[in-house]
Structures are given as C-alpha cells and as structure tokens.
Amino acid sequence: MSDTNTAAADNSGPAIAITGMHKWYGDFHVLKDINLTVERGERIVICGPSGSGKSTMIRCINRLEEHQKGSINVSGIELTNDVKNIDTIRREVGMVFQHFNLFPHLTVLQNCTLAPIWVRKMPKAEAEEIAMKYLTRVKIPEQAGKFPGQLSGGQQQRVAIARSLCMNPDIMLFDEPTSALDPEMIKEVLDVMVDLAKEGMTMLCVTHEMGFAKQVADRVIFMDEGEIIEQNEPNEFFDNPQSDRTKLFLSQILGH
Amino acid sequence: MIMDDFLIRALIAGLGVAVVAGPLGCFVVWRRMAYFGAALAHSALFGVALGLLLEISPTLAIVVVCIAVALILVSMQGQRQLAGDTLLGILAHAMLALGLVVTALVDTVRVDLMAYLFGDILAVSDIDLYWIFGGGVLALVALAVIWRPLLAMTVHEELAAVEGVPVARTRLMFMVIIAIVIAVAMKVVGILLIVSLLIIPAAAARPFARTPEAMAILAIVAGCISVVLGLGSSMTWDIPAGPAIVLAAAVLFLVGGLLRKTSRSYEQ
Numbered sequence: 001m002s003d004t005n006t007a008a009a010d011n012s013g014p015a016i017a018i019t020g021m022h023k024w025y026g027d028f029h030v031l032k033d034i035n036l037t038v039e040r041g042e043r044i045v046i047c048g049p050s051g052s053g054k055s056t057m058i059r060c061i062n063r064l065e066e067h068q069k070g071s072i073n074v075s076g077i078e079l080t081n082d083v084k085n086i087d088t089i090r091r092e093v094g095m096v097f098q099h100f101n102l103f104p105h106l107t108v109l110q111n112c113t114l115a116p117i118w119v120r121k122m123p124k125a126e127a128e129e130i131a132m133k134y135l136t137r138v139k140i141p142e143q144a145g146k147f148p149g150q151l152s153g154g155q156q157q158r159v160a161i162a163r164s165l166c167m168n169p170d171i172m173l174f175d176e177p178t179s180a181l182d183p184e185m186i187k188e189v190l191d192v193m194v195d196l197a198k199e200g201m202t203m204l205c206v207t208h209e210m211g212f213a214k215q216v217a218d219r220v221i222f223m224d225e226g227e228i229i230e231q232n233e234p235n236e237f238f239d240n241p242q243s244d245r246t247k248l249f250l251s252q253i254l255g256h
Numbered sequence: 257m258i259m260d261d262f263l264i265r266a267l268i269a270g271l272g273v274a275v276v277a278g279p280l281g282c283f284v285v286w287r288r289m290a291y292f293g294a295a296l297a298h299s300a301l302f303g304v305a306l307g308l309l310l311e312i313s314p315t316l317a318i319v320v321v322c323i324a325v326a327l328i329l330v331s332m333q334g335q336r337q338l339a340g341d342t343l344l345g346i347l348a349h350a351m352l353a354l355g356l357v358v359t360a361l362v363d364t365v366r367v368d369l370m371a372y373l374f375g376d377i378l379a380v381s382d383i384d385l386y387w388i389f390g391g392g393v394l395a396l397v398a399l400a401v402i403w404r405p406l407l408a409m410t411v412h413e414e415l416a417a418v419e420g421v422p423v424a425r426t427r428l429m430f431m432v433i434i435a436i437v438i439a440v441a442m443k444v445v446g447i448l449l450i451v452s453l454l455i456i457p458a459a460a461a462r463p464f465a466r467t468p469e470a471m472a473i474l475a476i477v478a479g480c481i482s483v484v485l486g487l488g489s490s491m492t493w494d495i496p497a498g499p500a501i502v503l504a505a506a507v508l509f510l511v512g513g514l515l516r517k518t519s520r521s522y523e524q
Contacts, residue, residue, distance in 0.1 A: 062418055063417075064414050064417060064418070083422075087420060090417070090418055090419075090420055091420065093418070094418070095414075095415070095418045097412070097414070097415060099412075101411055101412035101415050102411075103407075103411055105466060105467045105468065114408070115408070115419035115420065115421075118404045118405070118408065118421075119405075119419055119420040119421060120420070164418075167419060167420075
C-alpha cells in the first residue's frame with residue numbers, strides 16, 4: 001500500500017475499487033485476493049456462509065477493519081493510514097449495522113440530528129429539517145418525538161437507516177440489517193431499502209434475504225472462506241450458479 | 257483552630273475529587289472499565305516510587321506512569337492470545353508489585369506506604385490542594401470537550417467512527433483524564449480505593465437519572481455527600497477517613513437502590 005496525499009472525493013470514477021486485497025487476523029487469512037469494482041448507483045448483495053468474510057470485507061471499505069495487502073479506493077481516494085483520507089471516505093460512506101445502537105435517552109429526531117450537529121457542526125434547524133426529510137423517506141415521520149424504547153425493532157432499524165442518511169452519504173453499507181429483527185418486522189426494513197435502491201443509492205448489502213437480492217440487486221456476490229467465489233446478475237446467479245459451493249449454499253438457503 | 261484547618265482542607269480536597277470523579281465515573285461505569293481503572297490505579301504506586309527515586313513530584317510521576325500503562329493496555333487490546341481481564345490482571349498486579357519493590361529500594365526517603373495505599377486525606381497540604389484543583393479543573397475541561405464524542409463512542413464505537421467521531425484521539429484523551437484523576441485522587445482515598453470513588457457514586461446515581469448529563473450531576477452530588485458523611489464518621493468514631501468515605505458511598509448506593517425499588521413497586 002502506498003501513502004497518497006489527502007485527496008478530495010472524485011465522483012466521476014467507480015464508487016469503490018478493491019484490488020488484490022488481503023486481510024489476516026494473526027495467522028488466519030480472512031480475506032484472500034479480493035477484487036471488486038462497484039459502479040455509482042450499483043446495488044450489490046453479498047451472501048455466503050458464516051465466517052466467509054463478507055462482513056469483514058465491507059468493514060474494510062470504511063476502515064473499521066484494516067487490510068494488510070492490496071488497495072481499496074473509495075470515490076477515487078485510496079484507503080491508507082492517512083487519518084484525513086479515512087475521514088473523507090467516511091463522509092462518503094454510511095453504514096447500517098445489525099443492531100440499531102440508538103441513544104435510548106434521546107428522541108428519534110435527536111438521534112438523527114446528533115452526528116450532523118456534533119460532528120458536521122450543522123445548524124440545529126438545518127439538521128432537523130434534513131432528519132425529518134429522511135424520517136419521511138423511511139416512513140416514520142410521526143415517530144420523531146418518541147424515544148427508541150417506544151418503537152418496534154423494525155421501526156428502530158428504520159431510524160438507524162434515517163440517521164445514517166442524515167450524513168448525506170453517497171454509498172451505503174448494510175451489514176445484515178435484518179438479522180436481529182423478528183420475522184414480521186423484516187419486510188418493513190427491506191421495503192425502505194428497496195426504495196433507497198430505486199432512488200439510485202450505491203449500496204452494498206450483506207444479507208441472506210434472497211428475495212431482496214432478486215428484487216433490487218444489480219449483482220449478487222457469493223463469498224466463502226474469505227474469497228469471492230462467484231458473482232453474477234441475480235437471475236443468472238440464482239438460476240444457473242457455476243460453482244459447486246454456490247450451488248450447495250443456495251440449496252441450503254432456498255431449500256427451506 | 258489547627259484541627260479546623262486540616263478538616264477544612266480535607267473537606268475541600270474530598271469535594272474537589274468528588275466533583276471530578278462523578279462525571280468521569282459515569283463513563284467508567286457505562287464503558288465497563290472498572291477493572292481498567294483499577295489497573296491504572298495499581299500502577300500509581302510505581303509512579304510514587306519513580307517520583308521519589310527521581311526526586312520529582314510523585315503526583316506528576318503518577319500521571320506519567322498511568323498514561324504509559326494506559327497506552328500499553330490500549331495497544332495490547334487487539335492481541336488475541338489473552339482475554340482482556342487476564343491482561344488487565346497481569347499488568348495491574350505486576351505494576352503494584354513493581355511499585356512495592358521499587359518503594360522498598362528507595363532508602364533516601366521514609367515512605368508511608370499505608371498513606372499511598374489507603375489515602376491520607378487528613379494530611380492534605382496546600383500543595384496537594386493545588387494539584388487536586390489544578391488537575392481537577394484540567395480533567396473537567398478536557399472531559400467537557402470530549403463529552404459528546406465519548407458518549408457517541410460509548411453507545412457504539414464503530415458507529416461513532418463511521419459518523420466521523422475521532423475515536424482514537426477521544427479514547428486517548430479519556431485515558432489521560434483517568435490518569436490525571438487517579439493521580440490527584442490518590443491522596444484522598446489511596447491507590448486501592450480510588451476506583452470506588454469513580455464507580456460507586458456513578459452507580460448510585462444511575463437508577464435516578466434519565467439522561468447521561470443528569471447522571472453525571474447526580475454522581476457529583478452522591479460523591480460530595482459521601483465525602484461529608486465519610487469525614488463526619490471518621491471524626492465521630494475515629495475511623496480511617498478514606499475507607500469511611502468509600503463506605504459512605506456504598507451505603508448511599510444501597511439506600512438509593514432500595515429507594516428506587518420501593519418507589520417502583522409503588523408505581524406498579
């Protein structure tokens with residue numbers, strides 16, 4: 001990896017370009033020779049068995065995990081140890097986690113305005129206006145004055161999505177956003193993500209919701225043992241998987 | 257009049273420490289860092305020994321040693337060979353033992369080990385007061401500066417990082433603040449009881465607070481009451497002041513817990 005000077009985001013090229021990326025945890029080779037280009041507005045679903053490295057891969061994109069070999073470029077900026085570059089990239093990339101992690105003592109609106117006011121130094125009125133816009137987009141503007149504890153899991157995850165959108169990211173990473181939800185709440189979160197996808201947001205989503213993948217993904221990526229085994233557009237991926245490992249995974253996940 | 261002087265100084269010192277320890281203790285409780293604080297406090301004795309050996313202020317030496325130990329602990333957090341609490345245990349007790357050994361080797365000064373281990377609030381000098389209030393104000397200002405990012409990190413560190421909070425810098429500042437508070441609070445309750453002043457008032461405040469800021473204020477109040485009750489008990493029953501303050505805080509915690517439980521059963 002070479003250090004580059006602190007750069008501004010370049011929105012003319014690919015959103016993300018990962019080349020020959022490797023990552024190790026001690027002796028454990030967790031990501032092996034990852035090569036992936038994500039174009040602007042592209043929706044990618046990443047699936048694979050537990051421990052296959054899919055969450056680790058997307059966490060490398062915003063430097064929550066550090067890669068040891070290869071390169072990651074986000075909006076034309078190479079991820080290195082340069083703190084300013086990391087900060088610039090994190091401004092470009094929003095992330096939604098499995099758990100909602102809302103401040104329990106703050107209202108939904110306050111949760112959404114927190115980072116814009118504290119980190120971006122945005123005036124409160126402007127932050128609230130943006131927050132209401134995104135709460136409307138995730139279809140819960142009427143919950144703005146409530147506390148997280150008064151909402152269902154699905155509603156809380158929608159708040160988490162709205163909170164992330166309030167930072168105005170160009171790219172959204174979703175790390176199993178529905179896996180902590182009760183089955184009846186999954187649909188409402190997926191519906192919000194489908195709407196986001198339709199609006200042209202660049203999205204990388206780690207999920208086992210294959211219906212979502214079929215509906216919105218431009219590309220589905222299958223990972224196993226730290227490698228990208230197969231990637232294809234959804235119809236071809238599901239109807240005509242090439243690798244035996246993909247076939248086995250799909251038979252297990254779609255067989256129920 | 258002499259008695260009044262040392263009592264007033266003890267009271268001022270105790271209240272000063274309580275005001276700083278309250279808000280800081282809230283973070284120690286929220287972030288489940290009680291054992292981390294204990295590890296730093298145990299290292300303080302090595303700081304004392306180093307101060308005596310190098311003939312510099314023991315308080316300054318404690319701050320330096322605590323920051324160094326905090327940095328070592330943070331840098332070793334990523335290793336996967338040992339569980340976090342095992343690592344803390346090893347470092348805490350190794351540093352305490354090192355402090356005891358080096359203190360024994362310092363033969364130029366007679367060291368009152370008991371005062372360092374359990375505090376000697378009744379012997380607080382004017383210089384100690386300067387340290388407590390100078391260090392205390394510094395720690396409070398620094399804590400106010402990092403309050404919001406630290407709170408965001410406490411709710412979810414990775415989310416805070418994603419949202420642009422300078423996580424590494426904030427964590428480092430938090431460690432330095434803990435180191436400063438341990439150094440200045442040592443005179444009041446001693447190395448072995450310092451962490452109790454951080455966690456007990458905060459834990460006592462927790463059931464009554466609806467917001468982090470309210471909990472910080474209530475923790476200050478609980479700490480101040482503990483200092484007054486502890487010093488009063490010490491004078492009344494001729495018991496050691498430091499442990500008396502900690503016991504008073506523990507009683508407050510128990511009474512508060514019982515009161516909260518009773519009021520909840522009434523509400524139901």
